[in-house]
Amino acid sequence: MYPIDPIDLRRAIVANVSAALTEDVADGDINAALIAEHSEAHARVITRESAVICGVDWVNEVFQQLDAGVALTWRVRDGDRVSPGDTLVELTGKARSLLTGERAALNFLQLLSATATRAAHFVAMLEGTGVNLLDTRKTLPGLRLAQKYAVTCGGGQSHRMGLYDAFLIKENHIMACGGIEAAIKAARALAPGKRVEVETETPDELGQALAAGADIIMLDNFSLEDTRAAVATTNGRALLEASGNVNADTLVGIAQTGVDYISMGTLTKDVTAIDLSMRLFIEH
The missing domain is CATH 3.90.1170.20 (Quinolinate phosphoribosyl transferase, N-terminal domain)
Structure with a gap:
């Protein structure tokens, strides 16, 4: 990415x-x-x-x-x-x-x-699904670039490098800004050229992020049913990243819902x- x-x-x-x-x-x-x-x-x-x-x-x-x-x-x-x-x-x-x-x-x-x-x-588990595997910022201190490069050697992709190259508006940011719409609006004003991603935890928050024009929406710990519904609701209006509770047992099922990306902290921290x-x- x-x-x-x-x-x-x-x-x-x-x-x-x-x-x-x-x-x-x-x-x-x-x-x-x-x-x-x-x-x-x-x-x-x-x-x-x-x-x-x-x-x-x-x-x-x-x-x-x-x-x-x-x-x-x-x-x-x-x-x-x-x-x-x-x-x-x-x-x-x-x-x-x-x-x-x-x-x-x-x-x-x-x-x-x-x-x-x-x-x-x-x-290899994702082969044929069309889903891209992303790393996270959960890297060993001082070795972020090294580990992110290693992920690419294994066929994965690098998510944002740090807190400076893209917005990832999470729960605490949303609360501090007064809501998803306000947080996205503030991000656009602060750095118009930066991609804006929003973490959502419910279908309602997904709808708010879509309405506010997020570039990427993270589906945090969504069930498979809600993830499939999110893909249908989004219908290409934003890229979707699934995250949370992703492991060898759940990875393929999540990929088959039609999301664009799946991120896994375990790639670098475990x-x-x-x-x-x-x-x-x-x-x-």
């Missing part, structure tokens, strides 16, 4: 990696210092489980910031599917550098691949890291 800007993504990658290395290495890796300074090594990263890969640029950036002399040879690209035992990347360089960067690099690769894998699972391993070989 809202494409990820490649310039913003690049800036995020640099910042993500800088923060991760500061957190892990601080003023020096005393463990790597146990190894001879000029010792060279070769390493390869393998996956122990099936996954959709994401995080190549984060791994590259880890070693760019640590030691630009490390050479990486990737066997996969973001979005590729892999099987247990597959080699993802091979690295050659100073043993100290490989070991110092190992954890930060694998943390990014295992988390983002897990996010992409989870998104791909749900996207991921389990992919099991990866780096194997190091000292070159004598």
Whole structure:
């Protein structure tokens, strides 16, 4: 829905990696210092489980910031599917550098691949329905762009990036503004070029949002019956996004009602890291 800007993504990658290395290495890796300074090594990263890969640029950036002399040879690209035992990347360089960067690099690769894998699972369930799967702002702090990019690698789409690029008028905003119509009117006056989405919880609120000219209407925890009725009532006058109580058991049924989008917070907040391993070989 809202494409990820490649310039913003690049800036995020640099910042993500800088923060991760500061957190892990601080003023020096005393463990790597146990190894001879000029010792060279070769390493390869393998996956122990099936996954959709994401995080190549984060791994590259880890070693760019640590030691630009490390050479990486990737066997996969973001979005590729892999099987247990597959080699993802091979690295050659100073043993100290490989070991110092190992954890930060694998943390990014295992988390983002897990996010992409989870998104791909749900996207596959929606095949043939014509419904687009959206992420939410329920991301790990500091890693929003990273996780949203990972969702796109799994075939999903990015919802608004934050509180600045589109309106999502929710229950508390509606109450504070004095109603749905007043909230939409205020949004149009404040930022005429921004898309306005309104969260609704009842068919009556849906009607108010339609009458006030919302661009997108979120159907929050609507029953399947009410969702089908909402699609018929809306009849193309606004895009419809279903949200709330969406899981593997309910996803397809919701999609079959005819909504345009389904959003799932679980895509980014409930991921389990992919099991990866780096194997190091000292070159004598």
